Amino acid sequence: MRAVQITEFGGPEVLRLVELPDPVAQPGQLLIEVDAIGVNYAxxxxxxxxxxxxxxxxxxxxxxxVGRTADGRRVVALTATGGYAERAVAWEPMALDVPDGVSDAAALALVVQGLTAWNLLRTSAKLAPGESVVVHAAAGGTGSLAVQLAKRFGAGRVIATASTKEKRELALELGADVAVEAEGEGLKERLVEANGGKKVDIVLEMTGGPVFDASLAALAPFGRLVAYGMASRTAPQPIVAASLMARSRAVVGFWLMHCLGRPELHAEPMAELLRLVAQGELRPLTGEAYPLSEVARAHEDLRARRTTGKLVLDPRG
Incomplete structure (x- = not known):
């Protein structure tokens, strides 16, 4: 089968399209004939x-x-590795049936980004009705779904950040109340101003570095910053316990891996998300579909923040 393999660590240049033997499903696993592959920043x-x-x-x-099992089921599945290929294996609990009316790209947008957005708001931030929510990278895969879910879950004000005017307009179209520039000096002040002059209750943060620092400074008493990525590859300033105590703030880390195997955090929310998409009540943003042979370009575009929505690889290309 055709697959993308790396034999050394590095940037997009180490991704190579090669021929490999088909994977073999072990007991408790499914062999999937792959129709589409999701690309994540991770x-x-x-x-x-x-x-x-x-x-x-x-x-x-x-x-x-996303693909078909030997018995004809159309499933979206999480794999530990091995997804960039024409065939892949997944543990049975990690594969969920895709309803009619949900496209391959939409299903792929939910299995990591959708579950992440749901758990960021419900599990980690514990969003209460009326609270303000800042969603960074609001035009991305996770951010675009978090904007919509925050409104659905009762947020009082959703503040989106994005790097371009076009992305900010998209965030507003998805339901954000206001959208601001995330980069550059004055982010804390922009967030407070966007919240009517008050500090914010919740920040969903995946950039790190100065964005993290400014977001933490913008938190109201009893506010929660949920960190789920470090796209800038720059660490924030060290956090001192006394600084959290002095303002009654919380910093919460989130990694989707800890939700897997827990039905209330994985299978049940995923079924809810798939149902909402099938009913037209949730809109996953689907981005460019790249041929598998152009996987390096997909990674380059993602790292350069040239993309919007969910990126997909076509294993036939």
Whole structure:
């Protein structure tokens, strides 16, 4: 089968299209004939071995696929690795049936980004009705769904940030009440101003560095900042316990891996998200579909923040 493999760690240049033997499903696993492959920002970290879990060489990257099982089921599945290929295996509990009316790209937008957005708001931030929510990277896969879900879950004010005017307009179209520029000096002040002059209750943060620092400074008493990424690859300033106590603020980390195997945090929310999409009540943003042979370009575009919505690889290309 055709697959993308890395034999050294690095940037997009280490991704190579090769021929490999088909994977073999072990007891409790499904062999999936892949129709579409999801690309996540975490994949760029895995390829350079800078993610939360270490990578092992040689490796076929990719953690999410849509395709058909041997008995004809159409499923969306999480895989530990091995997704960038024409065939992949997944543990049975990690594969969920895709309803009619939900496209491959939409299903892939939910299996990581949708579950992340749901759990950020429900599990980690514990959003209460009427609270203000800041969603950074609001035109991205997770951010665009978080904007919509925050409104659905009763947020009083949703403040989006994005890097371009076009992305900010998209966030407003998805339901954000206001959209501001995330980069540059004065982010804290822009967030407070966007919230009517009051500090904010919740921030969903995946950039790190100065964006994290400004977001923490913008938190109201009893506010929660949920950190779920470090796209800038820059660490924020160290956090001192006394600074949290002095303002009754909380910083919460989130990694989707800790939701897997817990039905109330994985299978049940995923079924809810798929149902909302099938009913037209939730709109996953689908971005460009790249041929598998152009996976390096997909990673380059993602790292350069040239993309909007969910990126997909076509294993036939």
């Amino acid at each position: 994949d760029t970290h895995a390829v350079e071995d800078s993610y939360l879990s270490s990578s092992t060489l040689p490796m076929v990257p990719g953690g999410e696929v």
